[in-house]
Amino acid sequence: MTYPAPAGAAWHEPAPLDPRTAPAPRYGTGSLADLLPAVAAGLGVPQLGSGLDLAPADRVCVFLIDGLGWEALKAHPAEAPFLTSLLSSSMNGTGTPLTAGFPSTTATSLASVGTGLPPGAHGLPGYTVRDPATGALMNQLRWQPWTDPYVWQPHPTVFELADAAGVHTCQVSAPTFAETPLTKIALSGGTFHGRLSGEERMDLAAEQLGAAGRALVYTYYSEVDGKGHRFGLDSAEWRNQLRYVDGLAQRLAEQLPPRSALYVTADHGMIDIPFDPESRIDFDEDWELRAGVALLGGEGRARHLYAVPGAAGDVLAVWREVLGDRMWVASRDEAIAAGWFGRPDDGVDERVYRRIGDVVAAASADVAIVASVTEPKESAMVGLHGSMTPTEQLVPLLEVRS
Structure with missing residues (x-):
C-alpha cells in the first residue's frame, strides 16, 4: 500500500532490496547439505565430511520431520515438550539451527540431505524449474513430466557411499515413497523399509539401528507439513500433528541402542x-x-x-x-x-x-x-x-x- 507523503515532504519510493542482503544459507558449515557428510565421516566413511562439527557415533539415526521449522518449534513448547527439551542441549549446548538451503522446499532439501550437496550441484533448485532440454517446467517433487532421474541428478547419495563402506544403511518411510524418482536420486542406498504408521517407523528405525556395529538409518514423517499447507500453523490440526510427532520422536529416542545418536531435523519451516x-x-x-x-x-x-x-x-x-x-x-x-x-x-x-x-x-x-x-x-x-x-x-x- 502506498501512503501520501507528509505535507511539505517529498515522497520517495522504497529502494529495492539488494539480493546480496538476503540471509543466504550457511552452505559448507551449517546447512542441511552438511549434516549427512558430517555423520558419515564420524562413521568412518572415506572422503566425506563438512564444516559441521558433530561428535562421532557408531550408530546414527536421522529423523526428518517435513515442515517443522525452528521458529515454529520454539513457539509451541506446550505441543512439543520432548523436542523443546532438546533445544538447549543440542549442538554442543548452543541450540543453533541449520539452514535449509534455497529454496526452502521439500524436493530441494531432501536432495541436499541425501547427496550432501547444495542445490547448485545436485540440480534440484526449486519446486518447479525449466528443463533446458525440453523448455518445459519440471515438477521435481512429483517428477512430472518424466525425465531420467539419474541424468537429472547423477551424484551418488551419502547412503550409497556409506553402504559401500560397510555401514548398515537403510531408510524407513511410508511405502508410497519406495520407488519414487526423488527417493532414488536423493535417498537411496542400503535397504528401503516401508511402514504405514509413525509408530511402526520409529520401532523399526530403532531395531535397524541396533542391527550392526555401524549403522546409518533415515526415517521421515510428512504430515506436519501436510496439515500446515492445508490449515496453517495457527490451527488445531497443525498443533495436533506437532503433538503426535513429538511423541514419535520421544518413542524413538527411548529405544536407542548403545553407542547411538539421534538427530531430529526438518526440510523447511512454514509461514501462513x-x-x-x-x-x-x-x-x-x-x-x-x-x-x-x-x-x-x-x-x-x-x-x-x-x-x-x-x-x-x-x-x-x-x-x-x-x-x-x-x-x-x-x-x-x-x-x-x-x-x-x-x-x-x-x-x-x-x-x-x-x-x-x-x-x-x-x-x-x-x-x-x-x-x-x-x-x-x-x-x-x-x-x-x-x-x-x-x-x-x-x-x-x-x-x-x-
Missing part, C-alpha cells in the same frame, strides 16, 4: 500468508508481472521467472519496481553470486545453470506470488514456504545420545 490481494498477488491476473515472462516456475514465495528471448532485463526491472521492497529480486547470476544456491566461489554446475530462472524472486515480507489459474491447488494453501526468511529457512538439529 493471509488471503487478501495485498498478501497474495495473483500472477495470472497481473499483466505487469506477466509481461515478458514465458514460464513461471518455483512456488509462491520463491519464484523462478523464465523470460521470453531478450526480455530478461525488462522482467528484472519490472519485478524489482513492483515487488522490490517485499522480495529479493535477482538475476540468475546475481542470485548465484550472492550464494543462494551454493557457496559463491563454487558457482553452480553447468547442467544446473539454465534450470535456474532468468530472474529469481524470494519473499522477504508476508507475501506470495500465486497463480490462481495455472496453480489452483498451490494457490489455495494456507501455509507456504520457499524463501530465506528465518521462519522458512531455519530448521532444528536436535540431538539425543544413548
Whole structure:
C-alpha cells in the first residue's frame, strides 16, 4: 500500500532490496547439505565430511520431520515438550539451527540431505524449474513430466557411499515413497523399509539401528507439513500433528541402542500468508508481472521467472519496481553470486545453470506470488514456504545420545 507523503515532504519510493542482503544459507558449515557428510565421516566413511562439527557415533539415526521449522518449534513448547527439551542441549549446548538451503522446499532439501550437496550441484533448485532440454517446467517433487532421474541428478547419495563402506544403511518411510524418482536420486542406498504408521517407523528405525556395529538409518514423517499447507500453523490440526510427532520422536529416542545418536531435523519451516490481494498477488491476473515472462516456475514465495528471448532485463526491472521492497529480486547470476544456491566461489554446475530462472524472486515480507489459474491447488494453501526468511529457512538439529 502506498501512503501520501507528509505535507511539505517529498515522497520517495522504497529502494529495492539488494539480493546480496538476503540471509543466504550457511552452505559448507551449517546447512542441511552438511549434516549427512558430517555423520558419515564420524562413521568412518572415506572422503566425506563438512564444516559441521558433530561428535562421532557408531550408530546414527536421522529423523526428518517435513515442515517443522525452528521458529515454529520454539513457539509451541506446550505441543512439543520432548523436542523443546532438546533445544538447549543440542549442538554442543548452543541450540543453533541449520539452514535449509534455497529454496526452502521439500524436493530441494531432501536432495541436499541425501547427496550432501547444495542445490547448485545436485540440480534440484526449486519446486518447479525449466528443463533446458525440453523448455518445459519440471515438477521435481512429483517428477512430472518424466525425465531420467539419474541424468537429472547423477551424484551418488551419502547412503550409497556409506553402504559401500560397510555401514548398515537403510531408510524407513511410508511405502508410497519406495520407488519414487526423488527417493532414488536423493535417498537411496542400503535397504528401503516401508511402514504405514509413525509408530511402526520409529520401532523399526530403532531395531535397524541396533542391527550392526555401524549403522546409518533415515526415517521421515510428512504430515506436519501436510496439515500446515492445508490449515496453517495457527490451527488445531497443525498443533495436533506437532503433538503426535513429538511423541514419535520421544518413542524413538527411548529405544536407542548403545553407542547411538539421534538427530531430529526438518526440510523447511512454514509461514501462513493471509488471503487478501495485498498478501497474495495473483500472477495470472497481473499483466505487469506477466509481461515478458514465458514460464513461471518455483512456488509462491520463491519464484523462478523464465523470460521470453531478450526480455530478461525488462522482467528484472519490472519485478524489482513492483515487488522490490517485499522480495529479493535477482538475476540468475546475481542470485548465484550472492550464494543462494551454493557457496559463491563454487558457482553452480553447468547442467544446473539454465534450470535456474532468468530472474529469481524470494519473499522477504508476508507475501506470495500465486497463480490462481495455472496453480489452483498451490494457490489455495494456507501455509507456504520457499524463501530465506528465518521462519522458512531455519530448521532444528536436535540431538539425543544413548
